[in-house]
Amino acid sequence: MISKIEAVIKKVLGKEVKFSVTASEKPEFGHYSTNAAFFVKGDPQKLADEIRQQAKNFFEKVEAKGKFINFWISKNALLEELNKVIKTPKFKIKNLKLKINIEFISANPTGPLTMANGRGGFLGDVLANVLERVGHKVTREYYINDAGNQIKLLGESVLAALGKAEPKDTHYQGNYIKELAGRLNKELRIKNYGAEEVGRLAAAELLKEIKKSLKNVNIDFDIWFSEYQNLHKKGELKKVLETLEKNGLVSKREGAKWLAGHVLVKSDGQPTYFLADLAYHYDKFIKRKFDCVIDIWGADHHGYIDRLKTGVKALGVNPDKLKIIITQLVRLVENGKEVRMSKRAGEFVTLDELVKEVGKDATRFFFLMHAPETHMDFDLALAKEKSQKNPVYYVQYAFVRCGAILRKAKLKRIKNYAMPAGRQELRIKNLESESELNLMRELVKLPDVVLQTAEDCQVSRVARYASELARAFHNFYEKERVIVEEKELTEARLALVSATQHILGEVLSILGINQPAKM
RNA sequence: GCCCUCUUAGUUCAAUGGAUAGAAUAUCUCCCUCCGAAGGAGGUGAUGCAGGUUCGAUUCCUGCAGAGGGCACCA
Numbered sequence: 001m002i003s004k005i006e007a008v009i010k011k012v013l014g015k016e017v018k019f020s021v022t023a024s025e026k027p028e029f030g031h032y033s034t035n036a037a038f039f040v041k042g043d044p045q046k047l048a049d050e051i052r053q054q055a056k057n058f059f060e061k062v063e064a065k066g067k068f069i070n071f072w073i074s075k076n077a078l079l080e081e082l083n084k085v086i087k088t089p090k091f092k093i094k095n096l097k098l099k100i101n102i103e104f105i106s107a108n109p110t111g112p113l114t115m116a117n118g119r120g121g122f123l124g125d126v127l128a129n130v131l132e133r134v135g136h137k138v139t140r141e142y143y144i145n146d147a148g149n150q151i152k153l154l155g156e157s158v159l160a161a162l163g164k165a166e167p168k169d170t171h172y173q174g175n176y177i178k179e180l181a182g183r184l185n186k187e188l189r190i191k192n193y194g195a196e197e198v199g200r201l202a203a204a205e206l207l208k209e210i211k212k213s214l215k216n217v218n219i220d221f222d223i224w225f226s227e228y229q230n231l232h233k234k235g236e237l238k239k240v241l242e243t244l245e246k247n248g249l250v251s252k253r254e255g256a257k258w259l260a261g262h263v264l265v266k267s268d269g270q271p272t273y274f275l276a277d278l279a280y281h282y283d284k285f286i287k288r289k290f291d292c293v294i295d296i297w298g299a300d301h302h303g304y305i306d307r308l309k310t311g312v313k314a315l316g317v318n319p320d321k322l323k324i325i326i327t328q329l330v331r332l333v334e335n336g337k338e339v340r341m342s343k344r345a346g347e348f349v350t351l352d353e354l355v356k357e358v359g360k361d362a363t364r365f366f367f368l369m370h371a372p373e374t375h376m377d378f379d380l381a382l383a384k385e386k387s388q389k390n391p392v393y394y395v396q397y398a399f400v401r402c403g404a405i406l407r408k409a410k411l412k413r414i415k416n417y418a419m420p421a422g423r424q425e426l427r428i429k430n431l432e433s434e435s436e437l438n439l440m441r442e443l444v445k446l447p448d449v450v451l452q453t454a455e456d457c458q459v460s461r462v463a464r465y466a467s468e469l470a471r472a473f474h475n476f477y478e479k480e481r482v483i484v485e486e487k488e489l490t491e492a493r494l495a496l497v498s499a500t501q502h503i504l505g506e507v508l509s510i511l512g513i514n515q516p517a518k519m
Numbered sequence: 520g521c522c523c524u525c526u527u528a529g530u531u532c533a534a535u536g537g538a539u540a541g542a543a544u545a546u547c548u549c550c551c552u553c554c555g556a557a558g559g560a561g562g563u564g565a566u567g568c569a570g571g572u573u574c575g576a577u578u579c580c581u582g583c584a585g586a587g588g589g590c591a592c593c594a
Binding site for chain 2: 020022025026028029033035038065066067068108145147148149150254255256258263265266267268270272273274276298299300301302303304305326328329331369370371373374375376386388389391393394396397398400401404405406407408409452456460464467468471474475477478479481482483497518519
């Protein structure tokens with residue numbers, strides 16, 4: 001809808017003028033408005049009239065108020081647009097076709113997923129959904145850090161728990177290590193593994209747990225990329241290092257190899273994580289040829305952004321193709337006091353615990369509502385208490401109400417309203433009331449919401465839209481009875497309900513939230 | 520010390536540089552003869568401080584205060 005209005009304004013202005021069109025927040029400002037008159041000389045009302053002339057049937061009214069120009073969309077145009085949205089196959093609103101890799105969570109396999117991992121997890125999952133809706137080819141990827149020191153440390157921790165090694169402060173603590181040690185004990189008794197091998201074994205075991213947790217919250221990955229198997233074992237680090245050396249970008253100092261002030265190979269000959277990461281991004285950009293790579297990291301890695309971008313540039317890749325999204329850390333608060341979350345100290349709330357206490361859908365919505373850059377304090381007890389008031393239920397309830405009405409219509413054998421697969425033309429020409437039209441205006445916003453989100457990655461917009469759409473529906477439900485005496489009116493309203501069910505269902509599906517039949 | 524992020528109703532969050540700063544929740548009133556009240560209608564209530572740029576600043580810039588995070592031959 002917005003791009004349509006923009007196109008009309010552009011036609012009138014004739015030249016490149018920077019302006020924007022937004023959905024209006026207040027009824028007196030119409031349905032949409034633009035600030036275009038701020039940027040051109042002349043009477044705003046005259047400009048408004050010219051715009052109206054350009055698309056007479058589309059606009060019911062175009063009116064300048066001060067320098068703002070407000071648009072009222074005609075009923076026919078609204079209905080036409082709604083039909084268009086409903087009939088879009090799979091709601092795929094564009095076909096942009098970029099090959100995008102989105103890597104998220106990638107928590108080290110040295111412990112269970114914490115609730116903070118959920119933040120980046122849900123963000124990545126939903127962002128991937130959004131990007132798919134505009135036609136991109138999206139690969140969801142989890143990078144498994146199974147090659148560094150932490151694996152050896154994990155192995156030592158397990159051995160220490162079995163009394164086969166000296167306990168140290170740096171070891172991973174917590175019950176999960178003891179449980180893990182118990183599970184591995186049988187195998188370890190037969191074979192005499194070193195710390196690194198034990199670590200690898202333990203990491204594989206923990207990765208199974210991580211996969212289970214993610215499955216439980218409906219986050220799927222296309223690729224689980226093992227640093228050890230796919231990079232180290234295949235000698236990819238060496239290859240990338242050689243490439244960089246050939247291009248004269250590597251310098252030697254104090255026995256180590258450097259790239260632009262960062263160490264690639266330590267003086268003891270061991271590669272750094274930086275080199276592994278370069279090999280990884282070489283794999284993504286050069287070998288697998290992704291047009292765009294999105295990494296979602298926690299705020300504790302923000303200092304690493306410049307380094308990686310520099311490195312990627314050294315590989316000959318335009319660093320703008322690498323988009324890094326930072327999510328602020330989540331602080332765990334208990335009884336008003338902060339608890340440091342640490343796998344080493346064994347102090348954390350796992351994602352599993354959180355989901356068990358608060359519920360899958362409420363957990364998802366809670367994280368998705370918040371912009372990634374907001375700092376969050378998280379109190380498990382409070383979250384549990386508040387989950388009853390989570391807006392997700394408001395949205396799901398609207399969806400349930402749609403279903404309840406349509407069920408009743410079916411029982412009464414009312415026909416001519418159904419929209420199987422969203423293909424049928426909506427028969428809603430005789431809907432006139434404000435709550436009905438308002439609902440239609442909300443429904444029609446779906447493509448704009450998805451497009452904008454695919455553009456700026458602000459996933460919380462989708463969650464907000466879900467609430468707004470639900471409100472428009474609840475409002476309609478309260479004001480108008482759907483199944484009434486007049487047959488035509490009933491059919492029209494049922495069609496509207498059916499359209500709402502489809503679009504609300506699509507929004508829930510983008511958000512990865514369950515579409516319940518009952519609550 | 521240097522760098523990044525954040526600061527908006529009691530609380531949790533919105534607002535591509537635009538209009539009278541929106542919601543939710545809490546609180547105070549109302550509304551079930553009804554397709555489910557997990558709902559609807561209304562009241563109260565907010566931009567940390569000081570400058571600057573601009574026709575216009577919650578938004579951009581500078582300084583200050585407060586909160587979180589980062590500054591490794593760790594990953």
